[in-house]
Amino acid sequence: MSDALDNLMSAVGDLVRATPALRDFVQWPDAPVRNPLAPLAVRCIPLIEGTSAPASTLTATVVDAVRAAASVAHWQQTYAEAEVGRDFLNRYGWFELLGPNGHFRSEAIRAFVAFWGEGLHYPMHLHEPEELYHVLAGAAEFHADGLPSILVGPGGSRHHDSNQPHAMDTHAEPVLTLVLWRGSGLSGNARIGKK
Ligand code: ZN
Numbered sequence: 001m002s003d004a005l006d007n008l009m010s011a012v013g014d015l016v017r018a019t020p021a022l023r024d025f026v027q028w029p030d031a032p033v034r035n036p037l038a039p040l041a042v043r044c045i046p047l048i049e050g051t052s053a054p055a056s057t058l059t060a061t062v063v064d065a066v067r068a069a070a071s072v073a074h075w076q077q078t079y080a081e082a083e084v085g086r087d088f089l090n091r092y093g094w095f096e097l098l099g100p101n102g103h104f105r106s107e108a109i110r111a112f113v114a115f116w117g118e119g120l121h122y123p124m125h126l127h128e129p130e131e132l133y134h135v136l137a138g139a140a141e142f143h144a145d146g147l148p149s150i151l152v153g154p155g156g157s158r159h160h161d162s163n164q165p166h167a168m169d170t171h172a173e174p175v176l177t178l179v180l181w182r183g184s185g186l187s188g189n190a191r192i193g194k195k
Contacts, residue, residue: 004069042093053138056155091117128185
């Protein structure tokens with residue numbers, strides 16, 4: 001019997017296979033092993049469940065599956081209030097769908113579902129794994145050292161190299177994203193700063 005996380009995993013696999021930018025970035029596993037993680041709540045879950053931010057034709061199924069799985073996902077936050085502020089922590093969160101410590105196991109890639117409410121500034125930060133953001137719903141403006149800033153909407157992607165400092169702003173809309181990591185340092189976390 002499949003549950004909301006199985007359905008989400010299946011929907012993300014379909015999205016990856018249908019989206020060249022995603023399927024070129026990762027080798028998505030066919031039958032990943034489930035890792036029993038208890039639900040862990042963050043304050044932004046009702047915002048995700050209630051969001052009406054537009055999705056694309058390809059991402060809409062995943063957005064619905066994220067909403068359905070939000071209450072059983074193991075949500076986390078990387079940062080402390082001193083780094084990003086209380087409002088940020090009240091309206092942001094992520095969970096590891098696939099990876100070394102995710103709802104499904106992989107030692108080769110890490111896939112997160114991550115959300116930010118509208119009007120938030122995610123300061124410059126970096127991490128060792130190479131990264132591909134894919135916007136599922138809403139929009140965000142991405143900034144990075146060495147790249148022009150761009151607004152990315154549903155179905156759009158943004159790539160960051162290993163240890164390339166990057167930042168993000170949301171404006172009038174929240175953003176729901178699929179974030180893929182590959183390469184060394186996979187189990188580490190991002191840290192605020194530029195080095
Ligand atoms: Zn990043």
